[in-house]
Amino acid sequence: MNMISYALLGVILGISGVIYAVYLAVWVLRQDPGNEKMRFISQAIATGARAYLFRQYRTLAVLLVILAVLILVAIDMPRRTFGLTALAFIVGALGSMLAGYLGMYVTTRSASRVAQAAATGGMGKALLVSWRAGAVMGLSLASIALLLISGFYLVFRSVLPDDWAVPLVALGFGASLVTLFMRVGGGIYTKAADLGADLVGKVEAGIPEDDPRNPGVIADNVGDNVGDVAGMAADVYESYIVTVTAAIFLAAILGLPTQFIEAIILFAALALVATFAGVNLLKTTGVKHPLSSISLAIYATIGLSVVLFFIGAFTLGLDSTKALALAATTSLGAVIAPLIVKITDYYTSYNYGPVRKIAEQAKISPATVIITGYGVGLMSAIPVIAVIVAVLGISYMIGYYTVPVSGFGELSKYLAGIFGTAMASVGLLVVAGIIITADSYGPVSDNAGGVVEMAGLPDEVREITDVLDSVGNTTKATTKGYAIASAALAALVLFIALIFEIVYSASKILGKGIVDMISESLSGLQLINANVLIGAFLGVALVYFFSSRTLEAVGRTAMEIVEEIRRQFREKPGILEWKEQPDYARVVDIATRRALGEFLIPGLAAIVLPLITGLLLGWNALAGLIMGAIVAGVPRALLMANAGGAWDNAKKYIEIQGLKKTEMHKAAVIGDTVGDPMKDTVGPSLNPLIKVLNTLSVVFTYVIVSTNIALGIWPSGLLPF
Amino acid sequence: MNMISYALLGVILGISGVIYAVYLAVWVLRQDPGNEKMRFISQAIATGARAYLFRQYRTLAVLLVILAVLILVAIDMPRRTFGLTALAFIVGALGSMLAGYLGMYVTTRSASRVAQAAATGGMGKALLVSWRAGAVMGLSLASIALLLISGFYLVFRSVLPDDWAVPLVALGFGASLVTLFMRVGGGIYTKAADLGADLVGKVEAGIPEDDPRNPGVIADNVGDNVGDVAGMAADVYESYIVTVTAAIFLAAILGLPTQFIEAIILFAALALVATFAGVNLLKTTGVKHPLSSISLAIYATIGLSVVLFFIGAFTLGLDSTKALALAATTSLGAVIAPLIVKITDYYTSYNYGPVRKIAEQAKISPATVIITGYGVGLMSAIPVIAVIVAVLGISYMIGYYTVPVSGFGELSKYLAGIFGTAMASVGLLVVAGIIITADSYGPVSDNAGGVVEMAGLPDEVREITDVLDSVGNTTKATTKGYAIASAALAALVLFIALIFEIVYSASKILGKGIVDMISESLSGLQLINANVLIGAFLGVALVYFFSSRTLEAVGRTAMEIVEEIRRQFREKPGILEWKEQPDYARVVDIATRRALGEFLIPGLAAIVLPLITGLLLGWNALAGLIMGAIVAGVPRALLMANAGGAWDNAKKYIEIQGLKKTEMHKAAVIGDTVGDPMKDTVGPSLNPLIKVLNTLSVVFTYVIVSTNIALGIWPSGLLPF
Secondary structure, eight states: OOHHHHHHHHHHHHHHHHHHHHHHHHHHHHSOOOSHHHHHHHHHHHHHHHHHHHHHHHHHHHHHHHHHHHHIIIIIHHHTOTTHHHHHHHHHHHHHHHHHHHHHHHHHHHHHHHHHHHHHHHHHHHHHHHHHHHHHHHHHHHHHHHHHHHHHHHHHHHHOTTTOHHHHHHHHHHHHHHHHHHHHHHHHHHHHHHHHHHIIIIIIIOOOTTOTTOTTHHHHHHHIIIIIIHHHHHHHHHHHHHHHHHHHHHHHHTTOOHHHHHHHHHHHHHHHHHHHHHHHOOOOTTOSOHHHHHHHHHHHHHHHHHHHHHHHHTTSOOOHHHHHHHHHHHHHHHHHHHHHHHHHHHHHSTTSHHHHHHHHHTTTOHHHHHHHHHHHHHHHHHHHHHHHHHHHHHHHHHHHHHSOOOSSGGGHHHHHHHHHHHHHHHHHHHTHHHHHHHHHHHHHHHHHHHHHHHTTOOHHHHHHHHHHHHHHHHHHHHHHHHHHHHHHHHHHHHHHHHHHHHHHHHHHHHTOOHHHHHHHHHGGGBTTOHHHHHHHHHHHHHHHHHHHHHHHHHHHHHHHHHHHHHHHHHHOGGGTTTSSOOOHHHHHHHHHHHHHHHSHHHHHHHHHHHHHIIIIIOHHHHHHHHHHHHHHHHHHHHHHHHHHHHHHHHHHHHHHTTOTTSHHHHHHHHHHHHHHHIIIIIHHHHHHHHHHHHHHHHHTHHHHHHHHHHHTOTTTOSSOO | OOHHHHHHHHHHHHHHHHHHHHHHHHHHHHSOOOSHHHHHHHHHHHHHHHHHHHHHHHHHHHHHHHHHHHHIIIIIHHHTOTTHHHHHHHHHHHHHHHHHHHHHHHHHHHHHHHHHHHHHHHHHHHHHHHHHHHHHHHHHHHHHHHHHHHHHHHHHHHHOTTTOHHHHHHHHHHHHHHHHHHHHHHHHHHHHHHHHHHIIIIIIIOOOTTOTTOTTHHHHHHHIIIIIIHHHHHHHHHHHHHHHHHHHHHHHHTTOOHHHHHHHHHHHHHHHHHHHHHHTOOOOTTOSOHHHHHHHHHHHHHHHHHHHHHHHHTTSOOOHHHHHHHHHHHHHHHHHHHHHHHHHHHHHSTTSHHHHHHHHHTTTOHHHHHHHHHHHHHHHHHHHHHHHHHHHHHHHHHHHHHSOOOSSGGGHHHHHHHHHHHHHHHHHHHTHHHHHHHHHHHHHHHHHHHHHHHTTOOHHHHHHHHHHHHHHHHHHHHHHHHHHHHHHHHHHHHHHHHHHHHHHHHHHHHTOOHHHHHHHHHGGGBTTOHHHHHHHHHHHHHHHHHHHHHHHHHHHHHHHHHHHHHHHHHHOGGGTTTSSOOOHHHHHHHHHHHHHHHSHHHHHHHHHHHHHIIIIIOHHHHHHHHHHHHHHHHHHHHHHHHHHHHHHHHHHHHHHTTOTTSHHHHHHHHHHHHHHHIIIIIHHHHHHHHHHHHHHHHHTHHHHHHHHHHHTOTTTOSSOO
């Protein structure tokens, strides 16, 4: 087969995946949505979530148009790329929005159906409905991403035979940027609403979670959908796009034979085929422990993917060493997905020591719960880093000895090694479909539990949704670890791609040969270069600024929500006695307004700081900044996600021992509350942050390098070397 | 004057400083130590603290002897340096021990005397006694450090005319290593005892802080002395030694004219002279706000130092541009000391917005107190990083254009710039005498307050010591910011020195010229080199491991102390009714045993991980590791120190509003308790950690480079480039 065939295969499988997802969606929507009350509640949540998303998209639209014009004027016009960079940016951004919308749509529609399935068909039926709802997400994300990448690759490659790689990365930039804002805005919304509803409802008024008397209950459920669901959907979609385009981009600028690019698209397509099979493998009848069924489906999908990679590699027409090397590095990435899931599970599930140790501290004080949980979070980052480092080392060595890169002087073999790592990161991401299926299943059952509670269904039904929900909490927590690890590998690969795009642009602008340009410019990229060191500190500072702003935004927004809920309870005392209807919409409105007010500054910082650094301090300070942000951001994201997950489950561990309403439980609740914005606002935002820095820099490389040259600070940076 | 004269000046002023410190110590000890009960309490604290320190030193002795033998065999013998590297290592280590001991001695002896001064002479007298006690510390640390450096420089330079620089750094290695263990062990001790005593005493038994009925009260006070006092004394002493020797080392390996080395010693000596004046400038009579008196004394000392730097620079016989440049870079470092103090004050004092914002959140829940405080901590790192980056940039530029480095090919001017930064770091550290005076004054008044409480002195007396104590809390908090910023600059300078020591060693071992060696080896030090990237992740992982272990150690140790105190209250119910005597010694013993049990693993990790990385993954992975640890460790240290300080003062802010014993106060207390181990255990340990990594690597460079060459991984590192 030739180049076009594989890309066409990607397009065709992408379309098939979308069709399959639509089929599953129709199946889910055909399920009984339950009684009128259940439908009313679902409707209220769906309306709030849609209202939030649309307002968020409207707010973002202005920024996206400004950036698209900027890209058109500053990049497409001087590079003569017919506006395709700007177009790809917009399409990538729209894709993220669509992913978020889809996630929200499916989850809100499915919740009452899962609740009804639990009421009428028991555990097996409820599991099936929620799993298929998750599969709608998983399949459509992976399929749309594959479709976009293959499609754009086909188009760009024919329209711009020599210059198609940067526009392709712009697809990733659009996707990352929208995801960043969705993560921050949704993260602030969900945790502020959760915190506000719980603090007044559970703590002050003493009513249970999801109680319909709580004026914040709809906002809380809306938050789950705009934060956890829409956010995670956009996040993994974005990681997929960025990783696969980064690998293709790297293959292109390294001038690798077309088979290497074909291999990337082929493997992505094969993993999608395996995912088709995997979503059907879930055992639902007579299941008592849904988690093991789900794990089995994941393992089967990954196992099948690996087999397909090895078979597929031999159809590429490469010699067998190269084919084996490509299949091996990609498989390496795919198999660490469950490994990272396991590590995350160890640190965040109450079946193991770390969470129990935290629960134990609840006997002493909330303070020691927090100290110990924070310690667990710190420690949990270490094995994940070890896995990332090991994958980097092994895939680098395989690539170094097998990938045929030439024409880059002494760096040729190095770049071959990095391409090996790029394949590993592709392997990690192309199995995203099944991981996201398992992840999306979580909020669906969580929402179903909410519907059961609010609609006043019997306790047995709540028990079923509780089991499903607790499994969902595990899949949600472990997906975070997966998302972070994949972001780390993707960012490393994209970082190297960025450096070479910079060198390429400089060699074009200055009209010098690439090998000369490499040795000239790399002198500016020494670890000891003062610009690099300053940049690295700026990168860490950006991560800190970003974390601080988003963390405090949750507190500020929650405070307004708390005041509103208190006001309603005070002014309408009938609410608590079921005599008056609370005003859900006002709380939804406050959360929406505040979340959107808070998400601009951190988001803009992520755009403005790297641009200014690159333009004025120099390209090498920008490289330092990105590396500083990766090195500081990845472990911090793990810390936040896992400490939060561990606190959450320490609380649950105390609850299942029947110790609810004790001092010990109170201490654990405080830990859980501290962890909430860490795991659902800050941690998840750091992933797209790292990738925005990278993709933004690739897209704007041309302007950055030209400005550096014009200012006379190329290649040394502002501080002379 | 010639080289010897300046070094002799250093020796003479060092000795004068020691004499002056002894004079002040005698003055303090001549003050009335109060009644028998006060003397008894002081005695008990002093005994416990001495017992802990001696046990700690004995535990360390084994490790130090092993390391000294290792240095002797692996470094001194092949380099033929007559065992001087091992000797310097041991002397540096003993110096840190002495500094710690002195700090503990002065504080424990002064506490009852300050209490008595407050009782008989009022605020003015109490301030004078506690300030002079602080000055004993400040002066003796700065003087001993200057004496050791000048003395060893004189000796080494005559005995080893060509090879004296590495042994000089070994002085710093010994100092950092002991400080690291003292910070970790003391930090665990002090916070576990504090937490344990407060949780059972204040929270469960409802008795006030420092109440003599609490079996943990003596351990708590011992902890203040072995943690805050001995730890901070050793920390700043170590930073001083490392920074000044790093600058001298850099001047030596760059082959700068001797005047540049003389300048370093001269400036250190002049700053000491300014400190002699500064400690006498404190206004004590009729003082209402001791903080402004203290700030004035600090500003005066720094102003005088700057004037002396500019005058002194012109005695060096350099041309006026170079003299001005040296004085300017050093002054730049000196003047940022109060700037960093101000920044820290803004984020940690209740006179400003950030702390009040935290206190406001106490109205909602302990969880929002913690979230907001953590956010404040994250944000507080940013202006400090900005100052560090600005100083780095400016001093680099001054050095770049004025310092005469040649013989290093294209890197000569770069190294000149780095020497400029080295001078700025020297400027920041040589004013340490006055900063430490202000800092040590804090625990003295804190202990005095404890004596007043335990001895049952009247409330007016407690009010005086409370005012002094609250000022002391501010100076203590701000000194942490100073210590971290100075560690960051020192580490950056030492890092570059390390790289060049590695290149030098390789050029000697391989018999190649230095310019060729630079261009050959620097290819391994690209930011994009896979070994460097892996090393950077390992460095961050080390910081996380270290933070996690020390944080959780506090929780574990506190738990044992809690159980012991509960046991005593249970088995001897007479204690609470003042009828039975609590067993203080048992709690002291538990804290001592556990703290020493917990400090080995993190400390050994800081030695073993860099050595293994350097030997097996390669010198460039080691460089990545150190840079990763600096970039991740410095902001984390600021975060931990400032969040902790902010929580502490948010609690105090609520207390001064008369809201003690409210729900709001309880929430703030939880924040304070979370912050305690962050600010007093983890944060302070990260400083010496960074410097141990650096100095250890310099000392073991010869072995690391030889092994890399023998393994065939020089200069590319384990992963081929």
